[in-house]
Amino acid sequence: MNDYLLDIENLQVQYVTDDGTVSAVNGIDIKLQKGKTLGLVGETGAGKTTTAMSILRLVPHPPGKIIGGTIRLDDTDIFNISEKEMERMRGNIVSMIFQDPMTALNPVITVGDQIAEAIMIHQKLNQEKANKKAEEMLELVGIPGNRRNDYPHQFSGGMKQRVIIAIALSCSPKLLIADEPTTALDVTIQAQVLELMKELKTKYEMSMILITHDLGVVAEVCDDVAIMYAGRIVEKGSLQDIFLTTKHPYTEGLFNSIPNIDNRKAELKPIKGLMSDPYNLPTGCSFADRCDYVMPICREKSPQKIFFSENHYTECHLYATDIDFKLGRHQE
């Protein structure tokens, strides 16, 4: 037994397509304590969703393949259990909320039946008890229980996302993974849904991984933050570490590209260029072509983790202490 509900070590995932091989996740480590929320931040293609799908053991194969690493979830090595055991873990131990509530719900089944179905599968309750629990779950997420016989199209986007949350929480999972859960919603509804998730997380004493590209959402909800870029975690730390003592140039770029409410005249500075071609990642640091601080060594060697405290590290040559190494005068 350890303190970590989730312990990922050196996870590597590839997609093999007709156009070549994409290294979607390139050796990441994540440790998540019970009851904590980790924000997984990065732009599209950084490997955030593939990481989440790996935790659920749902990376589509083919074309996806987990080629290395381990994931321990609730003290279980999930790459060494049967599909039946993994099915039991999905729902009971880990549950996921997807980005778009419109596609996550079945349009021809009432919302109550969709919640009850999840309960019957995972908790082995009979229909009557599952229906009652479905009503309770609807009320828990702020929807009157008597709307259980309504169909998804009779709900607004925010209400549909509440239904999705009710389904995800219906079996009291220990870990909730939420993939951009508020992106498809209006800003005011986003705030309500985030507040609801925070409340439920505390009520159920769950751990949560929140996948997002929105640092404002991270600031609202997360204890720890991992910044992903081209399949690597390039900086990880507590919320304070990442917001107050930012280290990696990519993290800095993310902050520079969001409006500053205290200084509305401050110029927005988007990160130049695009993420490296995932079929052909460069030697050395994948951020080199976009980085204002790039040095010769950056195009030769991949940066290793440099720790500033037990919980805060970055992967960037800027923080290597050996000046010869930075200038490329290193010995092989």
Ligand code: SF4
């Ligand atoms: Fe920039 Fe070099 Fe650091 Fe990469 S390793 S982020 S290119 S300074």
